[in-house]
Amino acid sequence: MRYFVEIAYLGTNYHGWQVQPNATTVQGELDFVLSKLLRQEINTIGSGRTDTGVHCAQQYAQFDHPDDLNGKNILHRINSFLPNDIAVKSLWEVKEDAHARFDATKRSYRYDICLEKSPFKQGLVWQYFRKPDFDKLQEAAKVLLEFEDFTAFSKMHADVNTHICDIMSTHWTKEGNNLSFHITANRFLRGMIRIIVGNMMEVGMGRMTVDYMRETLALKDRKRAAKHLAPGQGLFLSEVIYPEETFVREIRD
Known part of the structure; x- marks a missing residue:
């Protein structure tokens, strides 16, 4: 199943959105928490890439997981593990071929x-x-x-x-x-x-x-x-x- 997670973040403490070696990024934090909670490696794809220090009121990131996550308290658990300057606002099941980056209009x-x-x-x-x-x-x-x-x-x-x-x-x-x-x-x-x-x-x-x-x-x-x-x-x-x-x-x- 494919999911879109909607997030917001304060970019002050991050070297942008995208995962980078030896740097703290928003995507890196999100992937780490999702991988830990879902017990499989998660590599999200974001709707866009923000630079160092840039903030975000709404960003979407996609990931795949075989299980139905409805009713499993997943939203609360993700927010509990994420740093205080990153928040998950919602989680959506989307079409199987949906793409967070290329489908945004x-x-x-x-x-x-x-x-x-x-x-x-x-x-x-x-x-x-x-x-x-x-x-x-x-x-x-x-x-x-x-x-x-x-x-x-x-x-x-x-x-x-x-x-x-x-x-x-x-x-x-x-x-x-x-x-x-x-x-x-x-x-x-x-x-x-x-x-x-x-x-x-x-x-x-x-x-x-x-x-x-x-x-x-x-x-x-x-x-x-x-x-x-x-x-x-x-x-x-x-x-x-x-x-x-x-x-x-x-x-x-």
Whole structure:
């Protein structure tokens, strides 16, 4: 049987999602707990890969197990063994051919910036102590909707066959000294959102024009885009969407 586990995590103490040798990762912690509880080796596949320090409100990961896990208190047991900064929100039986990464139709991210020093937001926002032009930020966000190829806004040596992404929506919101960038697409490239935010902040501060950013995308010029990289701690994976028929039933304790 195939299962999707829905999780949320604070990424501060982890070297990203994906398992790495000699590094603590969210996937590594989850695989260890599932393997221990289910008494077989579990290697999950996530709906996406977050970088070091990036947080997540909703991530799905798939695994296979021969038994029906309904009514076996599995959700409570998983959460009991996981660290406090990782939480399992739900567990689902899914179609046998469902794939957590390739079947997702939409992914939404949010990037939070605080324009004042706030000890209570440490590790959760990019603390940026200068005020960008908000209208310029919105203008820069709209430029993203003009393009499909985001080679310029991706890291080198990414394990992908294409740099084409269908950007569905982008916008900024503002509340007091807090800014948030929201973006939804069918997929994202490695480092893409952090590079986007870094470049948009250059536009907002008047150090880059909107036309220059547009030209960078058109030229697929990684070198001049990648030097403006926003830190990981302000980024949240906020939502992952699948076709409704992916899910068979929710597993209950």
